[in-house]
Each structure stands twice: as C-alpha cells, then as structure tokens.
Amino acid sequence: MFSKNSPRSAATEVPDRFVIIFDSADPATPGIAAETREQQVPQLLTEQGYSISEYFPMLGIAVVTSKADQLDDFRQRCAGHQLPAEVVPELIYRILPDALAKDSFSDTGQFTWGLQAVGADLSSYTGKGINLAVLDTGFDANHPDFAGRNVTTKSLVDGEDAADSHGHGTHCIGTSCGPRTPEQGPGYGVASEANIFAGKVLGADGSGSDSNILAGINWALENKCQVISMSLGADVKTVHPPYVTAGRRALELGSLIVAAAGNNAQRSAGNPGFVGAPANSPYIMAVAAVDSKLAVADFSAQAISTEGGEVDIAGPGVDVYSSWPGSQRYNTISGTSMATPHVAGLAALLAESTGLRAQELWDKLVQEARSLSLPTTDVGAGLAQAPTSAES
Amino acid sequence: MSDSELPVYVITLAEGIEATGAVSELESHGLQVKRVLAALGQVIGQGSEQVATQLRGLDSVQSVDAQRTYRALDE
Structure with missing residues (x-):
C-alpha cells in the first residue's frame, strides 16, 4: 500500500528529478499517436540532452534529471512541435505506516x-x-x-x-x-x-x-x-x-x-x-x-x-x-x-x-x-x- | 396458565404500518400489549400460541417471534 498524500507519511520531492508526461490535455481526445511516442519523443529528449534510459514509450512518460530552466526550454520546444507535455516533480513514496x-x-x-x-x-x-x-x-x-x-x-x-x-x-x-x-x-x-x-x-x-x-x-x-x-x-x-x-x-x-x-x-x-x-x-x-x-x-x-x-x-x-x-x-x-x-x-x-x-x-x-x-x-x-x- | 406465564412475542409490523395505530387490531386478536416500539415498527406483547397464530395471518404483521434471552458476552 502506497500513498503520496497520507497524513501519516507525506511524499517528498527528489531534487532536480522530473516526470514528463506526453499526453493531450484535452480529455475529449486523450493520448498521442504511437508513432509520436516511439520516435518523435525520444528524439526530442535526446536533442535536449536528456537520457532516454527512463523513457517508457508505451506510457509516453519519461523521468529525467534536469534543472528547472532547462525544462522550460524543453517544454517550449515540445509546444513548437504541437506535442503536449506536462512536467511534475518526481516523488519518493513510502510504505504506509499500517504496513509497518x-x-x-x-x-x-x-x-x-x-x-x-x-x-x-x-x-x-x-x-x-x-x-x-x-x-x-x-x-x-x-x-x-x-x-x-x-x-x-x-x-x-x-x-x-x-x-x-x-x-x-x-x-x-x-x-x-x-x-x-x-x-x-x-x-x-x-x-x-x-x-x-x-x-x-x-x-x-x-x-x-x-x-x-x-x-x-x-x-x-x-x-x-x-x-x-x-x-x-x-x-x-x-x-x-x-x-x-x-x-x-x-x-x-x-x-x-x-x-x-x-x-x-x-x-x-x-x-x-x-x-x-x-x-x-x-x-x-x-x-x-x-x-x-x-x-x-x-x-x-x-x-x-x-x-x-x-x-x-x-x-x-x-x-x-x-x-x-x-x-x-x-x-x-x-x-x-x-x-x-x-x-x-x-x-x-x-x-x-x-x-x-x-x-x-x-x-x-x-x-x-x-x-x-x-x-x-x-x-x-x-x-x-x-x-x-x-x-x- | 396465568397471564404472567404466557409467552412473550415480538410482533414486527409490515412495511408502512404505524405501530401505535396497529395496537387496537393486535389487542382485538387477544394480544396483551406490553411495549410499542414506534421507531422500529414493532410491538411486544403476551398471548397464547393460538393468539400468535392468529397474528401471523394478519396483513399488517410481518412476523411474530417468540422472545429470546441474551447475556453479556464477557468471559
């Protein structure tokens, strides 16, 4: 059992680590094309200097090490390609106290x-x-x-x-x-x-x-x-x-x-x-x-x-x-x-x-x-x- | 059998039947009403087994159950 919001065990952010979610912000048209996830996204990540060792093409999600200003630049590049990308900090999760x-x-x-x-x-x-x-x-x-x-x-x-x-x-x-x-x-x-x-x-x-x-x-x-x-x-x-x-x-x-x-x-x-x-x-x-x-x-x-x-x-x-x-x-x-x-x-x-x-x-x-x-x-x-x- | 030795029954009324209003009908069939439990739609009363049988046949009655005894559950 895991939680990031438990009052007994708040999640903590990992410094300079971010999760990038490549997905449409429009709930009426969720998802992005498989070809985009498999080819365009890893290419953009590589061009930005990010490792793609933690990119998961089936999910369209990457976890990267980055400074915040570098991420802003990356988001702008994605927007230029009409590629929606949401960025959130990576969190550390803990087993809830119940289990311990x-x-x-x-x-x-x-x-x-x-x-x-x-x-x-x-x-x-x-x-x-x-x-x-x-x-x-x-x-x-x-x-x-x-x-x-x-x-x-x-x-x-x-x-x-x-x-x-x-x-x-x-x-x-x-x-x-x-x-x-x-x-x-x-x-x-x-x-x-x-x-x-x-x-x-x-x-x-x-x-x-x-x-x-x-x-x-x-x-x-x-x-x-x-x-x-x-x-x-x-x-x-x-x-x-x-x-x-x-x-x-x-x-x-x-x-x-x-x-x-x-x-x-x-x-x-x-x-x-x-x-x-x-x-x-x-x-x-x-x-x-x-x-x-x-x-x-x-x-x-x-x-x-x-x-x-x-x-x-x-x-x-x-x-x-x-x-x-x-x-x-x-x-x-x-x-x-x-x-x-x-x-x-x-x-x-x-x-x-x-x-x-x-x-x-x-x-x-x-x-x-x-x-x-x-x-x-x-x-x-x-x-x-x-x-x-x-x-x- | 004296009145005090008659069995005690829990009469659960049918859905929508108001307990206070049902008392006179139950009494007319021989039940000696002891308690009216309006929130539960139940009436506690004493009567012979024949009375209980009669009550079970009424449209206003859902069930007639002989009273049980319970005890505190410490060891």
Whole structure:
C-alpha cells in the first residue's frame, strides 16, 4: 500500500528529478499517436540532452534529471512541435505506516493496549457531538472519571433502575466513551467526548430479553444515537427476524448498530464457534476479538455461511482495562463484549471526522480497518482503526 | 396458565404500518400489549400460541417471534 498524500507519511520531492508526461490535455481526445511516442519523443529528449534510459514509450512518460530552466526550454520546444507535455516533480513514496505497524501492544501508564492498537491514542477526534448508546447492564453514573460528561441513562429492565450492579455495562461504556486522560491510570476510552446514552437492557444477572433489548434500540433511535453498541448475545445460529428489521430500520434512520460476534469458540480445543444472535443480523455489524499480539482470541466466534453470519470487523478484546462500578473503579476483563465498544467508539470518531452515517459509516469502518494476516472468517476486514487528524 | 406465564412475542409490523395505530387490531386478536416500539415498527406483547397464530395471518404483521434471552458476552 502506497500513498503520496497520507497524513501519516507525506511524499517528498527528489531534487532536480522530473516526470514528463506526453499526453493531450484535452480529455475529449486523450493520448498521442504511437508513432509520436516511439520516435518523435525520444528524439526530442535526446536533442535536449536528456537520457532516454527512463523513457517508457508505451506510457509516453519519461523521468529525467534536469534543472528547472532547462525544462522550460524543453517544454517550449515540445509546444513548437504541437506535442503536449506536462512536467511534475518526481516523488519518493513510502510504505504506509499500517504496513509497518506494530503487531504487539501492552498497557502503559498513558494508554491501554487497546487504544494504542486502534490508534485512538494518536487521534485528534474524540466523538464530540456524536450520540453513542451502549445497551448493557447499566452505568455507574457516579464514577469519577465521568464527572462533567453528558450522560443520559434509562432502564428498560422492569423493576431495576439504570444503575449498574453487574459491572459489564460500566466497563463497556468506559471503553467506548471513557477518558483518554483520567486522573489516575491509563487512558482507556475511545470516544472520550461523545454524548453517552446508557440504556440498561440486561439485568443485574447479566441477562435480558428481546423485549428489553429492542426497547433499548428504539430508545436509542428516538434519541438520535448515531452509534449503538451491544455487547450481548445468544449462542444460536438462526437469525432472529426482529433484529433484521431493527438493524435495517436503524440504518434507515442514520444509526449503526455494532454487536459482539460471540464467545462460543474454544479455538485451542479445535472449536471455532459461530456468530450468534443478534450479531448475525445482516444489518448489524459483528465484532470479533483479538489479543494484544493481534491474534484472534481463543473464545472469539467464527463466521458461518448464512447471510449475516459474517464476522465484519475486529477490536481489542483480551485483557481490556476499563471502568468498573463502585469503589473498585477499574477492572480488566475479556470477551467480544470488550471488542465491541472499541469499534463503537471508533465509529463515533469516524462519524465525527467524516460526517458519514449508517451504511456509509459501516463501509468507512471496514475500508479503514487494518488488514491482519488472519482469515476474514475470524476477523472480517481486520482491526478497526481511528481516523487521524487529516481524515476526510 | 396465568397471564404472567404466557409467552412473550415480538410482533414486527409490515412495511408502512404505524405501530401505535396497529395496537387496537393486535389487542382485538387477544394480544396483551406490553411495549410499542414506534421507531422500529414493532410491538411486544403476551398471548397464547393460538393468539400468535392468529397474528401471523394478519396483513399488517410481518412476523411474530417468540422472545429470546441474551447475556453479556464477557468471559
């Protein structure tokens, strides 16, 4: 992968080296005659004192060593022969950093390994102005790391308030929306300025029904959440029709739902598992988990051949440090549950940086993912990545 | 079977059917409506299997699916 305009790797000009393109400037009549390219052009180059060792007659392109004033003279000579010639500096191209990127990470005092792996530690985007819903076990809204944040909570679980007595929800919200520079410990949140919508759809026992979850999606859509994160699932292969409709209607309303692919694999024992519901809806993005060496997690479910059974993308999901309710404040846990809020947070950054929504946002997430040397059935397009400062 | 033991169903309405407006028709076929999800075009309700069968025959209904349970996916 090469680029001359990458914000991470600008191209540099080579002194006194130029590329001359012999071509018509009129798009209605492109190209020049083969005879001209094969005979007249090399003759003119030679007469000007240029080497023709780097002239490519099939392309009508020459690379020459020259001073700028000599080139002006050459252009005038070409014009006298009605031969169009465009001159541009020769550029040095470099392999993009993605291809040279690290393939092993660890938590530091500054950032979790996950934030480093997805590039959130270097991104100037924070999800500001984006509404991000996390549908989970609730949220500890009194957690000191979230003081001053824009937080909306709602319980869709009968008989329970929106507080998180389980921990899972607060952890997922920490990863997707937590701080990058907390008062203590490493930064752990991807979209650190997103508006947080904490919908409680799983009870204190960590489980919940369609009734709660669909009500949570409906609530998030009513609140115009551009991204909805669901670190939940059931180990069933069949697609559950309500989530086909829910995923499609969310996209129609400008919202992207991301969901955990599932933890039903035990790869070390030869069991690759399968993407469960609701991540197997064709309109919901299924997220796999990788570890800090960017290997697929032992528990992370593999794609199945039914429509929607694909793994779409991967996120950091092993030994993930994030917020936790109460006096404990922090915890390190694993699961496709932990990979999903990384991707949700990254979707918020991309939504902020590009203005894209719904299916276009999905496509951009996939397009920008870092390719991994792993089967797409395990990690989809690869490891989701944060936009850099110059993303457009 | 008491009302609280009746199965819960997700009723997904046909394209273009407005959820709030469909409630009375669903109730007239015996569904006890629990939640109306207007943005999704879905209704959550309880009823017997016979009620579910009746609802599946309505032009305004796309699908009737028994409720499932999900769990947090940490290890």
